[in-house]
Amino acid sequence: MIKKSVKIQKKDIPLIDFSKFRGKEVALVGGKIVAEGKTSKEAFENAKKIFPKKLSKEIILLSVPKEEIFVYFIL
Amino acid sequence: MRKYVFPYGFRLSLKEKKIISFPAIAVSLIKKDSKEEFSFLVLIDSGAEVSLFTKSDSQLLGIPLDKGEKIEIGSASGDKFSAFLHPVILKIGDERFKIKVAFSEKDNVPRILGRNPAFSYFFIIFDNKNRNTIFIPRKDKAFEKLIYQ
Numbered sequence: 576m577i578k579k580s581v582k583i584q585k586k587d588i589p590l591i592d593f594s595k596f597r598g599k600e601v602a603l604v605g606g607k608i609v610a611e612g613k614t615s616k617e618a619f620e621n622a623k624k625i626f627p628k629k630l631s632k633e634i635i636l637l638s639v640p641k642e643e644i645f646v647y648f649i650l
Numbered sequence: 651m652r653k654y655v656f657p658y659g660f661r662l663s664l665k666e667k668k669i670i671s672f673p674a675i676a677v678s679l680i681k682k683d684s685k686e687e688f689s690f691l692v693l694i695d696s697g698a699e700v701s702l703f704t705k706s707d708s709q710l711l712g713i714p715l716d717k718g719e720k721i722e723i724g725s726a727s728g729d730k731f732s733a734f735l736h737p738v739i740l741k742i743g744d745e746r747f748k749i750k751v752a753f754s755e756k757d758n759v760p761r762i763l764g765r766n767p768a769f770s771y772f773f774i775i776f777d778n779k780n781r782n783t784i785f786i787p788r789k790d791k792a793f794e795k796l797i798y799q
Contacts, residue, residue, distance in 0.1 A: 590669070593662040598758055600706070603691070614706035614757050619688070632687035635676050637660060638704060640760050 591639055598641040602634050609634075651792045654743040658781040659691050673776055673783045677763065678741035679703070679751070681711045687741065690761050694774065694783055698764030701740070701751040702733065707761075708753040711738070715753055723752065731755055740768060745787055747771050773797075 589606050602610040602622035609625055612618035615636045622634045659674025673694045678687040688710055690703065702723065708715045718734030733752035740747050749767050773793055775784040786793045 590661045590663055600704075600757075614709075615690075615704055616706045616710045619710055630687075632678050632689045635689040635691055636707075637691040638758075638760050639662075641758055 589637070591637075593639070596639040599639050601637050601639060603637060604629060604634055652787055652790050653793075654785040656783045656785065658783065659693075671781055675742065675763070675783065675785075679707070679711060680739040680741065681713055682737055682739070682748075684712070692761040692763045694776075695762045695764055696769070696774075698762045699766055700733075700735070700764045701749075701768055702759060702762040702764065703751055703753050704757045704759055704761065705754055706757050708734075708736070713738075713753065715755070718753070719750075721752060723754070731759070742768075742772075742785060745771065 589601075589603055589608060591601070591608065596608075596611065600612050600615045600618040601608045602612075602618040604622065604626055610618050610621035612621055615638070618636060619631075619634055623629070626634065656673075656675040658671040659676070661669050661671045663669050674691050675694060676689050676691050678689045680687050688707070690707065692701070700721070705715060713736050715734050718736040721733055721735060722730065723733050724730045732755045734755070735750045735752050737748060737750050740749050740751065747768070771788055773786040773788060775786070777784060788794065
């Protein structure tokens, strides 16, 4: 019996131009890029200027990879 | 049975209009003794031992980076760097866990949801065909019973 199933909507998935944003931090609101920065703090603060009433948790931060390889392990 | 179905989290458009998508989800981090939540899109990486965030993320949360336990991280590309483990509240869907995550000494690293200990709280199914990742909380014993009986 399914008590609860939470499905995230596909419309909220951003399409990111790799050549434009590679290596940058971007801030997303409603699945769209609304701000960018060199760091997450900068991207977040830039997004907050545009959406001052948004709660912190409503601004989603994404680090766009520099390269296409990103697998990590502890040495 | 409670479950969370996350479509593959972000898509990158590459050269020649090729688009690749990743199993990534939005998670929130909350600093201990704080109520402010910050949200991040992280790659779900079963190959990674720990969850990794950036130096700037620690500043955003107000965590003094170098006060944590220092660990060394290596990547498949040969890159090596230090990171510091800190306790935080990690939120996935409505589920909250107090775990340690690593914050890198530098900023240009991808955020990763690694195995320890985040994966221990869920059964995680990669439905690659439908581009979904399904998180089933372990605290609900129904799924565990189903697969192990």
